[in-house]
Amino acid sequence: MQNISKEDYLSTIFRNLNPEGKIKPGLIAGKLSISSAAVTDMLRKLSAEGYIIYERYKGIALTSEGENYARNMVRRHRIWEVFLNKVVGMPWDKVHEEANRLEHSSSDDLINRLEVMLDFPEYDPHGDPIPSRDGKMPKIKRQKPLSELEEGESGRVIRVNDSDENFLGYISKLGIMLKENIVIKKKIMFDESLEVSIKGKSWNISSKLAQNIFVEVKRD
Amino acid sequence: MQNISKEDYLSTIFRNLNPEGKIKPGLIAGKLSISSAAVTDMLRKLSAEGYIIYERYKGIALTSEGENYARNMVRRHRIWEVFLNKVVGMPWDKVHEEANRLEHSSSDDLINRLEVMLDFPEYDPHGDPIPSRDGKMPKIKRQKPLSELEEGESGRVIRVNDSDENFLGYISKLGIMLKENIVIKKKIMFDESLEVSIKGKSWNISSKLAQNIFVEVKRD
DNA sequence: GAAATAATTTAAGCATACTTAAAAATATTG
DNA sequence: CAATATTTTTAAGTATGCTTAAATTATTTC
Numbered sequence: 202m203q204n205i206s207k208e209d210y211l212s213t214i215f216r217n218l219n220p221e222g223k224i225k226p227g228l229i230a231g232k233l234s235i236s237s238a239a240v241t242d243m244l245r246k247l248s249a250e251g252y253i254i255y256e257r258y259k260g261i262a263l264t265s266e267g268e269n270y271a272r273n274m275v276r277r278h279r280i281w282e283v284f285l286n287k288v289v290g291m292p293w294d295k296v297h298e299e300a301n302r303l304e305h306s307s308s309d310d311l312i313n314r315l316e317v318m319l320d321f322p323e324y325d326p327h328g329d330p331i332p333s334r335d336g337k338m339p340k341i342k343r344q345k346p347l348s349e350l351e352e353g354e355s356g357r358v359i360r361v362n363d364s365d366e367n368f369l370g371y372i373s374k375l376g377i378m379l380k381e382n383i384v385i386k387k388k389i390m391f392d393e394s395l396e397v398s399i400k401g402k403s404w405n406i407s408s409k410l411a412q413n414i415f416v417e418v419k420r421d
Numbered sequence: 422m423q424n425i426s427k428e429d430y431l432s433t434i435f436r437n438l439n440p441e442g443k444i445k446p447g448l449i450a451g452k453l454s455i456s457s458a459a460v461t462d463m464l465r466k467l468s469a470e471g472y473i474i475y476e477r478y479k480g481i482a483l484t485s486e487g488e489n490y491a492r493n494m495v496r497r498h499r500i501w502e503v504f505l506n507k508v509v510g511m512p513w514d515k516v517h518e519e520a521n522r523l524e525h526s527s528s529d530d531l532i533n534r535l536e537v538m539l540d541f542p543e544y545d546p547h548g549d550p551i552p553s554r555d556g557k558m559p560k561i562k563r564q565k566p567l568s569e570l571e572e573g574e575s576g577r578v579i580r581v582n583d584s585d586e587n588f589l590g591y592i593s594k595l596g597i598m599l600k601e602n603i604v605i606k607k608k609i610m611f612d613e614s615l616e617v618s619i620k621g622k623s624w625n626i627s628s629k630l631a632q633n634i635f636v637e638v639k640r641d
Numbered sequence: 642g643a644a645a646t647a648a649t650t651t652a653a654g655c656a657t658a659c660t661t662a663a664a665a666a667t668a669t670t671g
Numbered sequence: 672c673a674a675t676a677t678t679t680t681t682a683a684g685t686a687t688g689c690t691t692a693a694a695t696t697a698t699t700t701c
Contacts (some may be wrong), residue, residue, distance in 0.1 A: 206658065227678060241680055242664050246657095258666060258679065289534050299531055306522035314509050426688065447648060459689050461650055466687095478649065478696055 205305045208274050214273030222262035276332040277304040277312050279325035284315045286326040292325040294369035328360030328379055343418040348411035355384040361380025376400045425525045428494050430463055435491030443480035476482045496552040497532050498575040499545035506546040514589035548580030548599055552611040563638040568631035575604040576636025596620045
C-alpha cells in the first residue's frame with residue numbers, strides 16, 4: 202500500500218467499528234479532522250482496492266484484507282508505544298503522537314524485532330491490547346468508565362483514552378496510572394463531577410475526565 | 422517544514438556538495454531518481470522558503486538555515502542506523518533503507534534520547550560521521566578508496582558506501598567490515614579488478630566494488 | 642570562437658488528497 | 672406520513688510533486 206493517508210483511514214475505521222462491525226463516513230471525517238467529501242472520495246478508492254465494503258449511503262465494513270491491514274497498523278502503533286515508553290523512557294503522554302508517525306515508517310521486520318526485545322507485550326502503555334504477529338488479540342478484561350462507578354465504590358485503572366496528550370499529562374499529575382486504585386468519595390450531581398481519592402489524596406475530577414478512565418469490572 | 426520530499430532534497434544536497442559548497446540540479450535528480458524538471462520546480466520552492474540559494478543556471482548552495490536543517494536530517498538518519506544495528510540487531514545492509522523512512526518520522530526529542538542510550542556515537546555502522554546535537558561533526562580520518570591502493574599495500578576499512586543494500590550484503594560475505602584489514606595481492610590491469618586477502622582468504626573484487634570501500638590513509 | 646553537445650528550465654499535463662458549495666438521500670420529528 | 676433536519680455524495684476547484692517534450696542556456700570540442 203505505502204500510503205500514510207490510506208493507512209490512517211483503515212486504522213481509524215478499525216478502531217471505531219460499531220458492534221455490528223460497521224462505521225459511518227461522518228465518524229471517520231471527525232476522527233481524521235477532514236471533510237466528509239474527502240472521506241467519500243477515499244472510500245471509493247479503498248473499496249476499489251478491496252480493503253473495504255462500501256456502497257453509497259450504506260455503512261462501511263472492512264474486508265478481511267482490510268481488517269488484516271488495519272490490525273497490523275494498530276499492532277505497529279502499540280508496539281512502538283510500548284517501546285518508546287519502556288525502552289526509550291518517554292512519558293506515556295508523549296508516545297501516542299510519536300507512534301502515530303513511526304507506525305507508517307517501519308517494516309514488519311523492525312516491528313517484530315521490537316516485539317521480541319519487549320518480550321511480546323500484550324498491552325500498550327494506555328492499556329490497549331496489542332495484536333500478535335498472527336493477528337490474535339489478547340483477552341480484554343471487563344471494564345467501564347470511572348464515571349459509571351457509584352459513590353463509595355472503587356476501581357483499579359486498566360485503560361485510559363490515549364488520544365489526548367493534555368488529558369494524559371493532567372491525570373498523571375493526579376497520580377493516575379495503570380493499576381492504580383481510585384475511590385469514589387462523592388458524586389456531585391450539579392456538574393456530575395467526582396470527588397475521588399488516589400494514593401490517599403483527594404481530587405475533584407470532571408465528568409468528561411472520568412469518562413476517559415476505565416476501571417476493571419469485578420462482577421456485573 | 423514537515424515534508425518528506427523537501428527533507429530528502431535538503432539531505433541530498435547536503436551530502437553531495439562539492440568542495441566549493443555547491444551542487445548542480447542534475448546530480449540531485451540522479452540521486453533522487455526523478456526528472457531534472459521536478460528538481461527545478463522544487464529548487465524554486467526551497468529557495469523561496471530560504472533553505473537554499475538558487476539562481477537559474479547557477480549552482481545551488483545551502484543557506485545556513487538549510488544547512489542546519491539538512492545536517493539535522495543526516496543526524497537523524499545516522500543515529501537511527503546505529504540504533505537499529507546496535508540495539509535492535511539489524512544487519513548493516515538493512516539499516517539504511519529503514520532509517521530513510523524513520524528519519525522523517527521522529528521528533529528531535531526521540532533522536533536525542535536514542536543518542537543518549539547509544540552513549541553519543543560518532544560514526545554510523547558504515548563509518549559515516551554523526552553530527553552532534555549542536556551541529557558539530559566529529560573528526561574524519563584521512564581515507565581513500567581501496568581501488569587507489571597499490572599492489573602489496575594494505576588498508577584498514579573505515580568507511581563503506583551505504584547506499585546499496587546488495588553491495589553491503591555482498592561485501593559482508595567476503596568478511597569485509599569496519600576495522601577489517603585488506604591486503605592488495607594483485608591488481609589485474611585488464612579490468613582493474615583486485616585480488617585481495619581478507620582474514621587469510623583470497624577474493625577477486627571488481628574495480629567498482631573497490632571504489633566504494635574506503636581505507637584509512639596513514640600518510641600522504 | 643563557432644558549432645555541437647549537454648544540462649537546465651519552461652510549458653503543459655497528471656494523480657493525489659484535500660477544500661467548499663450544492664444536490665441528493667436518509668433519518669428524525671411533530 | 673409529510674415536513675424538516677441531518678448526513679452523504681457530487682461537482683468544481685486547489686496545491687503538491689511529479690511526468691514528458693520543447694526551448695533555452697551553458698559547456699565542450701574542434
